[in-house]
Amino acid sequence: MALSFGALMPLSHVLRGSARGNEPVMFRSHLHTVALRPESRRQSWCSTCLLAMSTAAAVRQTRQCELRVREEDRRKCSAEVMLDFERKGFLRMPEILSPEEVSSVRKTVYAVRSSDECVLQGLRHQIRVQFGAEDARACSDVAACRAKLRGLEKRGQISFLQYFNLHRRSKKLREVATSPRLAFWASRLLGVPRVRLYQDSLFEKRPGDGATDWHSDLGLAPFDTNSFLTIWLPLTSISAKGSSLVYAIGSHRDFALPFHGDMDEDLSGRYKLHRTGVIHPGDATVHHGWTLHSSTGVPRAGPLRLAWTLGFVADGARLLRKGELWDCEDAVSYEDWARELGPGARVDHPMVPLLPEA
Ligand SMILES: O=C(O)CCC(=O)C(=O)O
Numbered sequence: 001m002a003l004s005f006g007a008l009m010p011l012s013h014v015l016r017g018s019a020r021g022n023e024p025v026m027f028r029s030h031l032h033t034v035a036l037r038p039e040s041r042r043q044s045w046c047s048t049c050l051l052a053m054s055t056a057a058a059v060r061q062t063r064q065c066e067l068r069v070r071e072e073d074r075r076k077c078s079a080e081v082m083l084d085f086e087r088k089g090f091l092r093m094p095e096i097l098s099p100e101e102v103s104s105v106r107k108t109v110y111a112v113r114s115s116d117e118c119v120l121q122g123l124r125h126q127i128r129v130q131f132g133a134e135d136a137r138a139c140s141d142v143a144a145c146r147a148k149l150r151g152l153e154k155r156g157q158i159s160f161l162q163y164f165n166l167h168r169r170s171k172k173l174r175e176v177a178t179s180p181r182l183a184f185w186a187s188r189l190l191g192v193p194r195v196r197l198y199q200d201s202l203f204e205k206r207p208g209d210g211a212t213d214w215h216s217d218l219g220l221a222p223f224d225t226n227s228f229l230t231i232w233l234p235l236t237s238i239s240a241k242g243s244s245l246v247y248a249i250g251s252h253r254d255f256a257l258p259f260h261g262d263m264d265e266d267l268s269g270r271y272k273l274h275r276t277g278v279i280h281p282g283d284a285t286v287h288h289g290w291t292l293h294s295s296t297g298v299p300r301a302g303p304l305r306l307a308w309t310l311g312f313v314a315d316g317a318r319l320l321r322k323g324e325l326w327d328c329e330d331a332v333s334y335e336d337w338a339r340e341l342g343p344g345a346r347v348d349h350p351m352v353p354l355l356p357e358a
């Protein structure tokens with residue numbers, strides 16, 4: 001008979017349970033046959049399950065170590081600040097990371113991004129966005145991908161390269177992405193008891209890359225909720241005229257637009273704009289999931305602009321109910337776990353880890 005662990009158990013429980021015999025073991029909906037020999041145990045689990053287990057382990061570990069909620073976080077997250085975010089739909093967060101913390105994040109992000117697997121994933125994603133999934137599948141190596149994108153690059157028609165979920169490739173980044181400090185800010189600003197980490201995403205604007213089009217993040221995420229935000233952490237210094245985010249003030253509360261308006265109409269003049277301007281690593285901006293935002297391109301003479309972003313969703317949110325769930329530019333980031341849960345399901349999956357209460 002198969003053992004079922006149902007909800008996620010601590011890694012030690014799962015492995016201890018598996019050591020009891022050569023039984024088939026269910027971890028979520030995945031069936032594994034767990035071997036008796038200790039050295040072969042890890043190989044018995046599929047990569048999705050191992051990932052889910054190590055994400056859960058990182059959530060448990062960060063309770064004791066990295067990026068704790070500081071006294072200054074509690075002080076800075078005042079009623080005025082929360083009201084400002086509620087009204088405008090974005091917020092500047094100075095010194096959310098200390099110089100040591102951000103320098104370690106930056107080093108790790110650079111290392112992970114330069115792995116062959118990651119480079120290929122970033123290029124293929126861009127091909128998928130520009131040319132479709134079939135063309136992306138056909139480009140099986142870095143050279144083929146680069147050749148496919150060359151024309152668009154020359155014409156400045158690529159906004160950035162985007163790498164999803166680096167936290168699944170690095171323990172260090174998992175600790176930061178699931179840290180009590182970021183969870184504290186996300187849950188306080190959304191006004192919810194607890195949040196889940198939805199995804200992280202690295203935006204690399206290379207010299208010559210174009211502008212980021214106006215969009216709101218909930219338009220690209222699979223959730224049937226309004227309780228979603230993104231923390232945007234620059235990893236390179238950005239000058240006054242550089243490519244930090246521009247926000248349409250109050251656009252997250254503009255219910256009249258989808259109700260009465262045409263989403264394709266020219267919205268220039270509808271909102272006052274806020275330009276973030278100069279920003280340095282260690283500082284961040286955060287925006288609500290419906291806040292419209294964009295950024296300018298980077299001149300051919302550079303410099304490279306790198307930003308690491310983290311998306312958080314309120315615990316209890318449900319998945320979208322219709323086919324549009326799969327029909328989205330960012331589907332590669334979530335399709336594994338979303339397919340397992342199914343349309344309309346409550347989001348409760350170890351790959352969207354529930355973060356500690358602040
Ligand atoms: O960095 C950019 O240009 C885009 C970032 C973005 O859209 C986001 O963080 O939601």
Ligand SMILES: [Fe+2]
Nearest residue numbers: 215216217293
């Ligand atoms: Fe965005």
